[in-house]
Amino acid sequence: MQRRNFIKATGLVTAGVSMAGTLSATQAGTSNALPHWRGFNLLDYFNPGKGSNSNGSTEEDFKWMADWGFNFVRFPMAYPRYIKYDTSKDITPDDVLNFDEKEVDNIQQLVDKANKHGLHVSLNLHRAPGFCVNAGFNEPYNLWQDNEAQEAFYAHWGMWAKRFASYSNKQISFDLVNEPCTREDMNDQFSQRGPIPGSLYRKVAKTALETIRSHNPNHLVVADGNNVGADVIPEIFDLEIGQSCRGYYPHYVSHYRAPWVWENPDDAPMPVWPGEIDGQKFSRETIVEFYKPWIEAVKNGVGVHCGECGCWRETPHEVFLSWFEDVISVLADHNIGFALWNFRGDFGILDSGRKDIEYEDWHGHKLDRKLLALLQKY
Template identity: 55%
Template structure:
């Protein structure tokens, strides 16, 4: 495939950024005093390609990347819905013969975001939030099942081979691959409120191993991450024999992080009020409960598996002071484990900008609504 001028320019710039990375003060993989093999990157998810329809994406303003870097953060995760970079008819469900219809012009938009982040010294984690045959969000009609069908697995590996080849020239210190977002099996894939649970670990191991081998065949040093099972929260020691780090979540307890979230509760207004510590029956959930929750992840770190928290934060319906009290404890526990974090979105309902909370006095930040208390809580971890 012939590269366009913009694509060539990107690869040249990426190579220069990678070469220059060794000259920057950086939390190196070789730090001997840290037990966690992964750097404690701290930053945000960017949702430019989160929608399957590229016209409904949420573009990251150039100033956002600048502010993330200026405020001292060093990480962005880019969750991608794979149809967003395909040339397909989006008025109907995708067909098996269309899942590899890569659209170069749309791929170059991903390139541009990756390039901007790298130029500002940020580590980029590229994630398939919706992959061929699976998405944790209900309502998508996939032509097959990633966890069961060989055809889906082959398409999944083909996507990762494309990304691996495309970014072969970028150092693993600047770019990692997060295989698939939050493995989960739902009884009814078309109902967001349908019950479900973890993917069979045998199936998860098979899928992760195949994708890992595909990526490593292109660039052996590429850092690859697997999300926790059961929606991201369950550590997967069964993957420890693979050259994979793992990504946990910072949403425990869920009644606080997703208070009155419409995609979680059928009747959000019936949800009882929350406080922190959280009283559940005779039990009071506090920071020690959070430590217990993360104990399996700490065990992975002790076993030599790198761990990062790829998503965390709180929906904007949780009272602000409750959110800050609870999340301060989450950040404290992650810090104790030497685990970094990625807040779910920079600007939006979970973000430090434009969250839409009704109980916050926002600071006017160049025309954006800044939650200063939340930002300072995060900066205190840097």
């Protein structure tokens, strides 16, 4: 797919989407069919559990992001948060399409607040009907095996596309499903994972695209990389769908001692950057090698964005910053934007809980000024 056709089809030119950031496409030497979005993941609807969200995004959060020069937020959502069902029981297929209009309204209001401050919003199903990369919630079926789950998946995206039918590509895009993969046991966080068969991923993505576009033919759609976000999806290169990579390689650095990655966090080897970890040598060159397929996709007209990146709070801060600059600078060389996981919290620039840095007081929050400066640089 040629970049010109992708832009025309997705309406990015007429929508006037900004290519904001320190590096323009021309300066970077590579033209990317997706904008140079730079921002954060916001976790207001990330957890499937019902109840009040005391740590929800505020008007001030959006203002600060915009004032600091960012232009993008991604909302990874768990679908049980915006449907009605008996939370004392496992969710059933009959529950999955019982949309809670009040919660849907709340999500739309959140989008409007972000848009008010000039931030593009990516709506993402982090937990889709029948699939989530994370365990801990019992799904009634499997998105990659069951037709009923796939039909529910399309219905959810149809609902969101209809709700935002009048919104431009400058305001919103739709990120189909977070980090698709197979897993031997959906309820075991540590079970073996692998890529979705390419033809199956194409079928699901194509039908979701068609469903979304039926409500607005210019809606912008993005698909996360296969195999937990790591792999480019060549099977959909001909479709009008952008692709989203990840900025976590290698996990030795990004997820040092993270309890959902290491069954025994004490087994995690101490990260360094650059240098040798667990018998493997890592450097900026290994980062370049890792992203080669994504860079080639950009060169061939596929829009690419890094929908998640960052580092768990246990990694030594100076190691984190050294590694992370290599990651986002390699992406920036090809005009690939990024979204830090997250804004406030363990990976974030505010209230991360890191123990080896001197925070700056920021309106009652603890600001990691060094990390903020690094993000602003790219």
